[in-house]
Amino acid sequence: MVLPKITDFSPATRLDVSNLKIPENIQLADETFYIPQKVDLLLGCELFFEFIKADKIRLNDSRLILQDTCFGYIVTGSTEPNSQINNATSHCFLSRGMDTLDKTLRSFWEIENVTCDSSPISEELNYCNEHYEKTHY
Secondary structure, eight states: OSSOOOOSOOSSSSOTTTTOOOOOOOOOOTTTTTOOOOOOOOOHHHHHHHHHHEEEEEESSEEEEEEBBEEEEEEEEESSSSGGHHHHHHHHHHHHHHHHHHHHHHHHHHOOOOOOOOOOOOOOHHHHHHHHHHHOO
């Protein structure tokens, strides 16, 4: 399915990466991962794991991980301590995309829905229907 917009910018806010020590030999898939920007492509899980490689590196004392992929290393994990994570923001972030998808699919099915004309049958049409039922099995 092709959608005009996958979701809001990711990450939701600019991340402070001043204390991250990314090894010099690591080639990131997205050098500007910490800047909010549009999501260009969403991979389904049937393809996602085809791109993941075995190597992963935990950064500093953070909960961030560098995960190797065929595109380069991706940065994954949490940037905030558990107590500071705003679950409502995450929930809204996910719900908004699903709400848009739901509206799009609903519009599609409403357009495709064929309704019967419920206007009364004329006497002539009624006579023809009765005649057909009496003369055909």
